[in-house]
Amino acid sequence: MNIGGSMTQVLLVEDSSQIGYARRTAQKLAEQHGFDETDAGRVALVATELASNVLKHASRGELHLRALPRANGFGIEMLAVDRAQGFDLDACLADGFSTGGTQGIGLGAVARQTDLFDVYADARGAVLLARVYPRTDRQPDLRYGVSQHSLHDDPACGDVWHLAFNDNNVSALVIDGLGHGEEAERAARAGERPFALAPFTTPVMLMDDMHRDMIGTRGGAAAIAQFDAGRGSLTFTGVGNIGASLIAADKSRGLASHPGIVGVQYRKAQPFDYAHVNGHLLIMYSDGLQSRWNLQDYPGLVHRHPAVIATVLHRDFCRGRDDVTVLVVALEAAHG
Template sequence: MDLRLHSSLTRVLAIEDTSQVGHARRIAQKLAEQLGFDATDSGRVALVVTEVASNILKHASNGELHLRALPGPVPGVEVIAIDRGQGFDLDDCMADGFSTRGTQGIGLGAMLRQAQVFEVHSDNRGTVLLTRFYPRQATVKDVRLGVSQHSLHDDPACGDAWEVAITGQQLSIVVIDGLGHGPEAESAAKAGALAFGREPFADPTLLLEEIHHEMRGTRGGAVAIAQFDGAQDRLRFIGIGNIGATLIGEDKPRGLASHPGIVGLQYRKVPPVGYPQSAGQLLIMYSDGLQSRWNLRDYPGLMYRHPAIIAAVLHRDFCRGRDDVTVLVMALETLDD
């Protein structure tokens, strides 16, 4: 597998009344068409968006749809439905004909048949439902990566940036938080992302120095780099500033420590820290727009869900609402072809 994935803001569509169902359908269908989906494939997206938006109103009164273009050799569409309702029993609701509201009960079964990726997490805090779509004729391996990236007050400029590079058994990730928010923070983050993209698999210390050099003249920011080598079963991490990072497996979570400083202005050089036996674990990285006091074990079963669902749940329940926010979740066991 050889991939380069870049920042893309999550578009949030409020679902609070029936008029917004049609609006969401049109927005999602237009996104699919812009990505090259034909009429049949964009129609699949429109059908599922109509179903999930209608289900939010039926079962939770209100919620949100998160739309994102999935970058890659074959572009895709990600639709995540999020609410704070009472949840439901997934095994019951997957069966055609089951309904809690007296309807025909074909919604979840239809979604499973239309989307290439379908997964749900539901508990008494609410429901998060993931669907991913690609053109039917394309052969696509789903990357178990989840990203929820939002600018403060839906500003077109976002001061957070992320990049993911995969080649063979090697993975390299950067998350950057430009100081503050708005256009100047965005310029700082983009400068760092540009430097990362030139040589993402360089030694992390040298790569951080290159990012530092590129971010000079900007307001600077926080930067964290994680590199995973599947062949050696080892993760290396280096961070400056307030990017949070955690490795989560069956045992106690391991926090990945960052150091004080501002990349682009001044920081003390530090070596990367190695974390052996990381295969099969989740890597979660997030900017300080997300609270740090969360624990996946408070959500039974969540750590086994798709990383996109995990990112959406953390954003739903722990977003501070005072800054740009990025939550990136990567499963480290799926890097082979």
């Protein structure tokens, strides 16, 4: 699996008319990615209930949409995001529960329509994740998540992410082209190309290839992380201000990058090796995200799906003055 990154599609949910728009948008996305009428109908049902739930218990929020590349086709990911207090998770999962006094079908019924359903809720708000795959897709879920947004919803994004899976091994890339807009995107895409062609080349060689291809552009910050499932180790190489952390249930450690600008000037990239990382979370992020977050401030969040973690971090720590990318990968001995 070689997964080229894409931005998160964000739909505002602030009044009842936007529920229908969310349903139609999600259904169309599914149809565009090969879902038949029945499976696209499941996507529409889930989008409707997620958007309705946001409106009922939070008054306003967002629905985040993404097509998920799969070995044979695509899945659809939907995340309901809000900043409301007092989310009663157990009640909302009960069939027929409706905080708005209407006859809701309940998130419990929605969960049965999805191939993956996960929730994190606390006093800051709630994030509900649903992934739907075609009924013919029997592949296991890939445990990664990403939240990527351009500044002011610009169609061009200066951040790029890319993921590759080879058996149980993972190679992950995040690039932040200098500035934002079309020229920043051009720089980042130039760096992505050599990675996409050979994502499991050693990180130092990849960084050299990326530097060569980014010459003549603005350049940017870049980081590559490669997980060797057999050894249970991670190799990390970074240039510039891409943040990265390894997170376990009881500890976290930041990953070291070197100063410089890929495509402009930097000293030879140095790899850092981290042992015994099986079962950890790898979190990589551009500087559009504040660096002062700590998952220990969110009890239980480390055990939630990586897509939920990425979305919570974006919701609470986006700076709002640059493109932002948060990539979260569960480092496990089996990815399917």
